[in-house]
Amino acid sequence: MIRKLTLKDHENVLSYLREEPSINLFIIGDLEAFGYDSDFQEVWAEFDESNEINAVLLRFYQSFIPYAKGEFDIGSFVSIMKEFKQPISTSGKTALIDKFEQFEELKLGKKQVTFFAECRTDEYLGTTDLEIKKAGFDEVDQIIRLRRTIEEFHVKDDAREILVKAMESNTARTYYTEENGISSCVSTAAENSQSVMIVGVCTRKENRRQGLATAIMQKLFKDVLDEGKTLCLFYDNPEAGRIYKRLGFKDIGMWTMYR
Structure with missing residues (x-):
């Protein structure tokens, strides 16, 4: 199940993201600063059968940052992303972002791969x-x-x-x-x-x-x-x-x- 998060989910989603705090600093920072009710920022999560968070997707203006530790319903995340004006920006762990490249409906811009330190x-x-x-x-x-x-x-x-x-x-x-x-x-x-x-x-x-x-x-x-x-x-x-x-x-x- 994928749903949009609210303030009630704050501690739960932060607990999930803080397992890799450096990798997730953009999502953590944006949630701490701008919360869940602004017009330029939204966050969704996929939940497993035990109602535990399995993956997260943040929108900040026209930029999207996905995060997951393992397999997740990437198609549902793509469905959310393609509803916004294209082209969009997206970023994240290289192994994760690579999974989105197969979806032609996402009009992605110029690609840049960097070291994260x-x-x-x-x-x-x-x-x-x-x-x-x-x-x-x-x-x-x-x-x-x-x-x-x-x-x-x-x-x-x-x-x-x-x-x-x-x-x-x-x-x-x-x-x-x-x-x-x-x-x-x-x-x-x-x-x-x-x-x-x-x-x-x-x-x-x-x-x-x-x-x-x-x-x-x-x-x-x-x-x-x-x-x-x-x-x-x-x-x-x-x-x-x-x-x-x-x-x-x-x-x-x-x-x-x-x-």
Whole structure:
């Protein structure tokens, strides 16, 4: 049986998701921040014969994140997803997202497969004398403009709206350095009670190779770890991967995004 979840299901679904808290940080973060009654977010679950959760599907705007530990009724999830305006975005564990590729009725976008890594220790973090600031709403437009200059980034039309909403709900923060405007910045996303996703690591072309992003990450990572949370991130660039691993990250799986 598949049904849409409500606030009454909150503790039950969180208990299920927290068995893999890093993998599920987006779903956990969105449920903690936006709940079950918003117009831009919905969540469904498949239940087995014992009324135990077997799989979960989250919709956040036009993006879907499925999660399951084993076999589930993928056809029913596809039926939900195809009711929304196509193309849609979807992401999740690579082995799980691979199962959706056979359904032609889903108009999936460009595919990207990345490593998924996490960090639980600050023992590899250094310090910096650079002045690193925390962004407020006044810096949002600068952040979006800088992200749009990065070829590898896919900045959507609603990126500003999503960033503002995330900052309002305390599920995102951005630290930055400044030199005639923002010269480098690093952001979080999907912050929840247990984990944080690192996103938007970017530096202006004229300010690269100065160690700015690394310095920002050291400051941001230390602050997050001091709050008792796990750091998570995606990467597909081997050079970036080496930097993250020097800062204490370890690979825990593969993640696929269609957008």
